[in-house]
Amino acid sequence: MEKLKYRIQRFMYGRYGFDNLYYALTISCLVLLLLNRSAKLYALNIATYIILIYALYRVFSKNIRKRRLENEKFLKIYIPAKTSLLMTARRIKESGTHRFRRCPGCGSMLRLPRKKGRHIALCPRCGKEFDVDIKF
Numbered sequence: 001m002e003k004l005k006y007r008i009q010r011f012m013y014g015r016y017g018f019d020n021l022y023y024a025l026t027i028s029c030l031v032l033l034l035l036n037r038s039a040k041l042y043a044l045n046i047a048t049y050i051i052l053i054y055a056l057y058r059v060f061s062k063n064i065r066k067r068r069l070e071n072e073k074f075l076k077i078y079i080p081a082k083t084s085l086l087m088t089a090r091r092i093k094e095s096g097t098h099r100f101r102r103c104p105g106c107g108s109m110l111r112l113p114r115k116k117g118r119h120i121a122l123c124p125r126c127g128k129e130f131d132v133d134i135k136f
């Protein structure tokens, strides 16, 4: 077992390995395969395998700089999308007790208690006061 581990380590030496883009590509492949179980589209099947081959090609690639740049490009899209999605989920979860408003001064999101009517909110980050109208 140790010998196999050593062989794998030696094989992977100088190769790129796994990153966020790899995990995203493999998860999207799994989702596409599950979706295609009912749809059974030949083209979608081929596209799924092309994505999987590309993900594996990236793992074993020796052009580490290029793979790292690809991952950075991916993260520039992925992180804001993930943050936005988590924020939306939190807004929905806390909609019974809080309202979320963006500060016009600095753009940060403020979590305000749900009190109906017009109020003045104070941004803790930049200190700007602004009007807030909570209708429901």
Ligand SMILES: [Zn+2]
Pocket: 103, 104, 105, 106, 107, 108, 123, 124, 125, 126, 127, 128
């Ligand atoms: Zn602010």
